[in-house]
Amino acid sequence: MKHIFPIFFLLIISSCEFSDGTTASNYSYKFIVNKEGESPKIGDLVKFSETVFLNGNEISSTREFGVKEIILPPEEVLTRPLPPNYEILFKMSKGDSVTVTQELKDLKNLPEGFTTEDRIKYVVKLIDITPKEKLATAKKKNKTTSNYPYEIFNKTGNIIAQPGDRIRYREYRYINNELEKETPMDKPLQSSLPARRAVPNPPPGNYEALLLGGIGDSLHLDQLLLGLERLPKNLKETDTINYRIQIVDVFTPGEFEIEKVLQRAKALQLKEETIARKAAIEKTTLANIEKFKSGELEDDLIYTHSGLKYILHEKGKGKKTSPLQKVEVQYMGFLPDGKVFDSTFDDGNSFEFPLGEEKVIKGWDEGISKLTVGSKATFFVPYKLAYGRAGWLGKIPRRADLVFYIELLSSN
Numbered sequence: 001m002k003h004i005f006p007i008f009f010l011l012i013i014s015s016c017e018f019s020d021g022t023t024a025s026n027y028s029y030k031f032i033v034n035k036e037g038e039s040p041k042i043g044d045l046v047k048f049s050e051t052v053f054l055n056g057n058e059i060s061s062t063r064e065f066g067v068k069e070i071i072l073p074p075e076e077v078l079t080r081p082l083p084p085n086y087e088i089l090f091k092m093s094k095g096d097s098v099t100v101t102q103e104l105k106d107l108k109n110l111p112e113g114f115t116t117e118d119r120i121k122y123v124v125k126l127i128d129i130t131p132k133e134k135l136a137t138a139k140k141k142n143k144t145t146s147n148y149p150y151e152i153f154n155k156t157g158n159i160i161a162q163p164g165d166r167i168r169y170r171e172y173r174y175i176n177n178e179l180e181k182e183t184p185m186d187k188p189l190q191s192s193l194p195a196r197r198a199v200p201n202p203p204p205g206n207y208e209a210l211l212l213g214g215i216g217d218s219l220h221l222d223q224l225l226l227g228l229e230r231l232p233k234n235l236k237e238t239d240t241i242n243y244r245i246q247i248v249d250v251f252t253p254g255e256f257e258i259e260k261v262l263q264r265a266k267a268l269q270l271k272e273e274t275i276a277r278k279a280a281i282e283k284t285t286l287a288n289i290e291k292f293k294s295g296e297l298e299d300d301l302i303y304t305h306s307g308l309k310y311i312l313h314e315k316g317k318g319k320k321t322s323p324l325q326k327v328e329v330q331y332m333g334f335l336p337d338g339k340v341f342d343s344t345f346d347d348g349n350s351f352e353f354p355l356g357e358e359k360v361i362k363g364w365d366e367g368i369s370k371l372t373v374g375s376k377a378t379f380f381v382p383y384k385l386a387y388g389r390a391g392w393l394g395k396i397p398r399r400a401d402l403v404f405y406i407e408l409l410s411s412n
Contacts (some may be wrong), residue, residue: 021091027084029091029100032123037093042074043132050085052253053121060253065163065195067127071135077157079215083255085122086159092126099123102254104261118261120254146202150212150221158214159250163193166256167210172244175235186318186373187412188248202228209245218246271348274330278345285405286338288378292403301380304370308363309380316374321411323356327368328410334403341395350409361386364404371408379404 020030040046047069051061062068072089075082088100104118143149161167168190170183183189191210199207205223213219223241225231232241251259288311291297301309321327328350332343344351353359355368363381371377381402383389391398 023084023087023091023100025081025084025087027087027100027102029084029088029098032097032099033095033125035093035095037095038129039090039093040072040126040129041090041132042072043135045069045071045130045132045135046089046126047128048085048089049125049127051123052085053123054254054257055118056121059257060164062164068162068164070159070162071132073157073159073214079156079158079249082159083252084120085124085252085254088122088124089126092124094126094129097123097125102258104258120257122254144208144212144221146208148205148208148221148223150209150219152212152217152219154216154218156214156216158216160212160214161193161210161247161250162252163195163211164253166190166192166251166253168248168250169210170246170248171206173206174242174244176239177242184412186410205241205243206245209243210247213245213247215247215250218244220244274345274348278332278343281332281345281405282340285332285334285378285403289334289338289403292380302370304366306362306366306385307382308366308385310367310370311378312371312375313378314374314376316372316376316408318373318408319411320372321355321369321408323369325355325411326352327355327408327412328352329368330407330409332405334405335397336401355411361402363402364406367404368406368408371406373408373411375406375408377406377408379406 020028022028047067049062049067051063052059070086072086081087084100084102088098092098100122102120102122104120142151168188170185170188171181172179172183173181193207193210196203205221209219209221212221221243223243225235225239225241226237228237231237235241288297292301297311300311302312303309329352330344330350332345333341335341356365358365361381363379363385366385367377367379367381381404383391383399383401386402387396387400389399391400396402
């Protein structure tokens with residue numbers, strides 16, 4: 001009997017180390033270590049470590065990158081709600097360790113056909129807190145840790161990207177203030193930020209720049225090449241690489257896994273909707289072919305010098321295409337007798353090709369160059385702008401004039 005009391009006392013102590021609860025965003029959490037000290041507030045700088053699990057399998061850990069360090073932002077400036085690993089920090093104190101779980105079934109827009117059993121679990125340890133009052137008195141630096149001068153032009157207050165995060169951004173790179181490379185507005189770059197030890201020393205200027213901003217921020221950074229042991233090709237020590245960075249989005253490892261699920265669901269839904277429109281588009285285009293033959297479309301037709309004719313059903317609100325851009329389309333092709341010989345509406349998968357590089361028939365290169373992104377049109381293509389006198393053995397007859405229904409989805 002003398003051993004019963006010590007064992008019972010130990011169980012009480014152990015149970016006190018754990019407390020359960022739910023955050024404002026319905027993330028469940030459990031304390032592993034609870035020091036019951038003072039919690040950080042909005043504007044405070046916090047340092048923490050974390051390990052992220054998807055359905056029990058580790059997908060990321062700050063063991064690879066070192067600690068994370070962020071200034072806790074107010075919710076009103078955020079592009080979206082705080083992810084679980086940041087929201088739980090408001091409930092912790094220095095030295096605390098917590099597990100916090102986000103279940104996919106809690107997502108408001110979880111698409112049909114995906115399991116609600118998936119879950120993301122974060123194991124978070126709060127290492128240090130620097131009050132915002134102390135930060136305000138600190139000397140502001142205009143240079144990165146690698147001594148690159150920078151200037152932030154737009155500061156939203158959103159969570160700053162950390163090593164290990166997945167980031168989407170636009171980059172405009174200049175050599176001595178002359179533009180060398182730019183990112184299309186509708187096609188931002190995507191990258192996972194590696195650990196600092198995994199990049200060259202000193203690191204590329206764009207790596208340092210991405211660690212300075214959060215969602216919606218834009219900044220300029222200059223990388224001076226003087227003193228570099230290995231210079232970039234065709235550049236001299238006296239040259240400067242100027243980066244102009246716009247940060248579009250930042251995902252923690254857990255958020256990125258959820259985003260992939262949502263994107264797959266969105267793509268699947270779009271395919272299903274595209275396939276469902278096949279019959280209606282075929283019926284409408286066949287009617288337009290008959291009207292074209294009878295001359296009823298004359299007032300609606302747009303003529304080009306080459307002999308191409310087309311109807312613009314809907315003018316897109318996007319930009320106009322340019323030669324050498326990669327364009328993405330949905331289409332349906334018809335023979336002179338109205339038979340469909342090719343269509344992306346069968347499986348919903350779009351078709352991409354570089355415009356103006358003769359990868360498609362001449363009628364497409366010319367016709368699509370007349371459209372803006374989002375446009376819907378029907379092309380009446382004479383055989384000289386299609387497959388010519390020979391046609392396409394087994395598929396397109398000789399001297400066949402063709403008709404294509406086209407939807408221009410994007411251009412890059």
